[in-house]
Amino acid sequence: MSGQWALRFPGEDPVEFSDDSGVFLRDDPELQQYDITDQDVNTDGVDGTQFGVDTHGGATYAIDFGIVGSSPDDARDREGELKRLWRGDSIRSTPDAVAELISPRGRSSFGRPRRIATSGRRYFEYPPAADVGAEWRAADALWYGEQQSADVGLVPEVTGGLMAPLEEPLTIGAGPSTESTTFTVDTDAATWLSIRVRGAILNPIVSILGPGFRLVFAFAIDLAYDDEILLTTVPWDRGAVRKNSGGVVPLGSGSSRFDSAALPSGTYELVLTGTSPAGTPRAFVGWRDAHPVP
Known part of the structure; x- marks a missing residue:
């Protein structure tokens, strides 16, 4: 990878988030929720908890995007492009399909884009800018x-030929x-x-x-x-x-x-x-x- 955060959908080139693109991450995604299902049991009349099997499920990350444009319309267009990308149209109607969120170190989280909302716009300041918050729903909490x-x-x-004396029935094969x-x-x-x-x-x-x-x-x-x-x-x-x-x-x-x-x-x-x-x-x-x- 190029050392930038990127989002890749199946069969497509990754879309990079960087200062040059005008859409960038302000910090690493922040883990918000990590699903763990347990089989713990509390027995009536007895102190303590009896632990069972823990299974780890999906994870939700919060992502803060910054957007900067060369003009108010350019900033609006970049905000719109991010929101279009975050819809995940190429996978959201396909069961089991996932996208890939890639870190600057080349580690990937597999999941889907979820919520996205603009938290602030400064289109008529210099430079024209906006802040957008989004959620990434990962299949698990690991990065690959x-x-x-x-x-x-x-x-x-490879074996040799036949040796006499031969006896029936003969079976030949590997x-x-x-x-x-x-x-x-x-x-x-x-x-x-x-x-x-x-x-x-x-x-x-x-x-x-x-x-x-x-x-x-x-x-x-x-x-x-x-x-x-x-x-x-x-x-x-x-x-x-x-x-x-x-x-x-x-x-x-x-x-x-x-x-x-x-x-x-x-x-x-x-x-x-x-x-x-x-x-x-x-x-x-x-x-x-x-x-x-x-």
Whole structure:
């Protein structure tokens, strides 16, 4: 990024907020509300609280924009453009669609623009200016760094010919193979992963293993050489689909839950298992280091 705050909608270039653009943030977004649901229980007739499971939900940030124009009309137009942008017309009618608020350090919050209102106008002073307050509703309270990835390929085993004496029945064919690689995640908070499997491969299984950590995603599928499985685990976009058809790919028996697929900081092993007599199938794991501040 350019070292400026920016807002990016899916498939569009980011819009930067800077002194040069005439629309800028007066300070970092301020966390206003952070949703936490708990299962705490107070037992009748007994002192104290029994804690249950806490789940963290969305977060609301307050943003103070400053607007400066070269003329009163220019300031008005820049205020109008900010309010048009903040409508989020390209995503607000699409369930699960999110925009990306990007900090000067390149860390992103995923969510949607919400409220916006002008708190003061000084169009006929010099320079013509205005103050606008807005809200950003984030899917969670974390800020995510640049996309990172690791990958591993599956090389089919090559075996020799037949040896006498032969006994019936004869079975000829390749069995499942396994390959692995290691990768390191350096994150402040556990971060969601994505997985991509490229064919050709039969019944691929992707495992991610670490100290006290095990994730497995199995797919009962014959994946063609020009097709891929795309699996995402972020709360705002969870599921597995085929690239060519867009159809949903069900998880096979023994697969992990999506909501367990958050990687703490550490070193992991990425393992791909499957059958591939020919071709070069490959598995990719992707993640963004997560941080509590932008």
